[in-house]
Amino acid sequence: MLIVKLLEIDNGFSTLIYEKSGGKEYIYLAFYDDKELEDLTSRHIFFSSKDKIPIENIQDSITRDSGVNLLIKREDLLHPFVSGNKFRKLKYNLVEAKRQNASRLITFGGAYSNHILAVAAAGYENNFQTTGIIRGEETQPLNPTLAKAQNSFGMKLYYANRSSYRTKSKEDLLDMLGINCRHTYIIPEGGTNTLAVKGCAEIVEDLQIDPDFICCSCGTGGTLAGIICAVSAKTKVTGFSALKGDFLKDDIEKLVNACNNNTYINWEVNNDFHFGGYAKFNDRLIEFINHFRTSHGIPLDPIYTGKMMYGIYALMKSGYFKKGNTVLAIHTGGLQGIEGFNQRFGKLIRN
Ligand SMILES: Cc1ncc(COP(=O)(O)O)c(C=O)c1O
Numbered sequence: 001m002l003i004v005k006l007l008e009i010d011n012g013f014s015t016l017i018y019e020k021s022g023g024k025e026y027i028y029l030a031f032y033d034d035k036e037l038e039d040l041t042s043r044h045i046f047f048s049s050k051d052k053i054p055i056e057n058i059q060d061s062i063t064r065d066s067g068v069n070l071l072i073k074r075e076d077l078l079h080p081f082v083s084g085n086k087f088r089k090l091k092y093n094l095v096e097a098k099r100q101n102a103s104r105l106i107t108f109g110g111a112y113s114n115h116i117l118a119v120a121a122a123g124y125e126n127n128f129q130t131t132g133i134i135r136g137e138e139t140q141p142l143n144p145t146l147a148k149a150q151n152s153f154g155m156k157l158y159y160a161n162r163s164s165y166r167t168k169s170k171e172d173l174l175d176m177l178g179i180n181c182r183h184t185y186i187i188p189e190g191g192t193n194t195l196a197v198k199g200c201a202e203i204v205e206d207l208q209i210d211p212d213f214i215c216c217s218c219g220t221g222g223t224l225a226g227i228i229c230a231v232s233a234k235t236k237v238t239g240f241s242a243l244k245g246d247f248l249k250d251d252i253e254k255l256v257n258a259c260n261n262n263t264y265i266n267w268e269v270n271n272d273f274h275f276g277g278y279a280k281f282n283d284r285l286i287e288f289i290n291h292f293r294t295s296h297g298i299p300l301d302p303i304y305t306g307k308m309m310y311g312i313y314a315l316m317k318s319g320y321f322k323k324g325n326t327v328l329a330i331h332t333g334g335l336q337g338i339e340g341f342n343q344r345f346g347k348l349i350r351n
Contacts, residue, residue: 053077055209055328058296066316067323071211072298075203076305076333079121081148084333085223086118088203089196090187094126096195097185104129106179108170108189111136112145112279112340114333115191120149130155131184133173135165144339192222194258200226201259203330211235211328213321215312217304218269219278221248223332225255228267237267240308244277273311279303285310286348293350301334302341302349 054077058070075084082090097105105128109116116132123130132149138159142150149155158177165173170188174181187193200223204214214231218224218239228237241248248269256264275281281302289306293299300306312329321327338349 056296056298058298060295062313062316066319066321067325068316068321069324069326070312070316070329071209071326072329072331073203073207074298074331076299076331076335078333081121081153081336082118082125083114083335084331085200085203086114086122086191086333088199088226089115089191089222090118090122091199091202092195093185093187093191093193093199094122094128097128098126100185102128102183102185104131104184105187106131106133106174106181106184107187107191108133108165108173109135111139111143112337114145114337115189116155117145117149117153117336118191119187120153120155123155124153128185131179132157133165133177133179134159136160136162143343145336148336190220190222192220192255194255196222197226197229197255197259200224201230203227204230207328209326209328211326213238213325213327214330215240215308215327216330217242217308217332218248218252219243219304221252221269222255223330224267224269225252225259227330228252228256228264229259229262231266233264233266235266239267239269240273240311241269241271242274242278242304242307244271244274244280246271270311270315273307273314275307281306288313290350298331299335299338299351300331301337303337304334305331 054074055071056074058072063070075088078084078087105119105123107116107119109132111134116134120130120132130153132155134146134157136159141147146157150157158179160173160177164176168176170186203223204227210232212234213236214227215238216224216227218241221239224237224239231237239248239252252269275285285302285306288310289300289302292309300309309329312327315321338351342349
């Protein structure tokens with residue numbers, strides 16, 4: 001890898017142009033400081049959060065019949081393992097961890113968690129040791145997510161049984177597992193905190209278009225909260241909950257309020273497309289994801305983005321969006337989970 005030109009160093013981040021073997025120029029964003037720039041050539045660095053994320057236009061009989069201009073922002077292309085909203089959520093958290101001189105990142109999550117793998121990869125690329133506290137018992141061989149986190153990125157894995165994980169505070173869990181927390185930076189499960197919301201606002205800050213709707217999948221609601229804080233009042237922000245239950249609206253309100261004092265009314269959470277709850281699915285969802293991939297060449301995951309896009313198509317068919325509306329879907333990544341999903345349930349998702 002040959003660095004062609006250093007563009008800027010800002011707040012511990014470095015935006016670089018360098019040349020790949022194919023001769024193309026790319027802008028990358030890395031969490032390196034001045035000293036570390038020297039040996040950048042031997043490392044992977046992050047894709048830029050600006051300029052290079054394609055927005056694709058989706059056209060088929062349903063977009064034509066409904067008259068909707070459907071676009072998708074391919075945040076999944078940011079990075080193979082720190083993809084989509086994970087990149088956005090970790091960005092300012094890693095800056096803060098560096099500012100605090102932390103040497104280790106600790107976080108929490110399920111055995112197939114996109115967030116666990118993202119923290120492992122981001123930590124590896126930015127010189128942090130990483131520890132993952134996994135919900136549930138250890139199973140061997142490790143599933144593809146945990147195998148990559150541990151074997152490719154050196155994450156140290158601990159397991160907490162489900163009842164301790166659910167009932168104990170995170171501090172008590174770390175205590176129970178005998179984990180030393182000196183020089184560590186703790187990132188919550190799912191990666192959502194105020195710094196994550198600030199990072200997620202950047203998903204829409206550089207948009208060159210002014211859509212009528214922005215749609216995004218929701219787990220904790222942190223990603224949606226960032227988008228809500230950053231879009232103009234003309235745009236309606238619609239979150240598609242991947243979980244069963246009606247609690248997200250309050251959580252999102254709190255996250256938005258923690259970021260600024262504005263009141264936003266141009267958003268909603270749609271609870272109709274969770275398919276029975278977190279990680280639940282049925283044949284219709286799988287068929288939709290496979291069909292979408294074949295028709296448009298865009299992979300979707302069955303936990304988050306597949307459910308969001310299914311919901312968008314259902315709303316297009318029902319006439320919820322008006323003729324001429326521009327609807328921008330955010331592809332928040334999660335594609336790493338497909339391998340583990342296919343391993344568990346039979347090769348349902350085609351690639
Ligand atoms: C791929 C993907 N999309 C969407 C979400 C939902 O994000 P949030 O928890 O910020 O609502 C997640 C979970 O973090 C995710 O992994």
